[in-house]
Amino acid sequence: SSGINAEWSLRPGEEKEMTHQELLDAMSAMKSLDEERAKMDNEREELQQNLKKMEEEKKAADDLLREREEEAAKLADDKSQLEATKNNLKSHLESLEEAAKSLEEEKRRTEEKLRENEEKAAGFEEEKRKLERTATEAQLTAQEIAAKKKKVPTATLR
Numbered sequence: 001s002s003g004i005n006a007e008w009s010l011r012p013g014e015e016k017e018m019t020h021q022e023l024l025d026a027m028s029a030m031k032s033l034d035e036e037r038a039k040m041d042n043e044r045e046e047l048q049q050n051l052k053k054m055e056e057e058k059k060a061a062d063d064l065l066r067e068r069e070e071e072a073a074k075l076a077d078d079k080s081q082l083e084a085t086k087n088n089l090k091s092h093l094e095s096l097e098e099a100a101k102s103l104e105e106e107k108r109r110t111e112e113k114l115r116e117n118e119e120k121a122a123g124f125e126e127e128k129r130k131l132e133r134t135a136t137e138a139q140l141t142a143q144e145i146a147a148k149k150k151k152v153p154t155a156t157l158r
Contacts, residue, residue, distance in 0.1 A: 018026070
């Protein structure tokens with residue numbers, strides 16, 4: 001076909017008649033060009049379809065990425081809330097532990113007072129028994145004195 005171009009390069013105003021072979025060559029070249037154009041059109045169509053498919057895949061990937069980012073943000077929020085809850089529970093536990101220590105100390109003091117009171121009560125019981133013995137002895141002595149008075153004649157007393 002480069003031979004055709006060389007032969008067809010005419011000067012302006014110059015005319016030339018085509019030979020049968022040149023006509024066949026030109027028709028063959030046009031057919032080749034048409035086939036090449038059709039092939040290029042098919043390739044362009046394929047490329048456009050591939051581009052469209054890639055754009056759809058990109059959109060799907062972008063959607064998925066956005067979804068994942070939203071999930072990550074939600075997980076971060078959830079983690080933050082869990083951390084806050086954990087800290088609140090830890091603080092509450094510390095307060096409960098302090099209260100338990102305080103109650104334990106109060107229980108210890110109460111038990112100590114109870115022991116002291118039981119010791120005092122035991123002392124009071126001992127004191128009460130002593131007083132009862134003394135009272136019994138005093139009563140016996142009073143009865144003995146009364147009995148002796150009865151035995152002593154009245155004349156002797158004068």
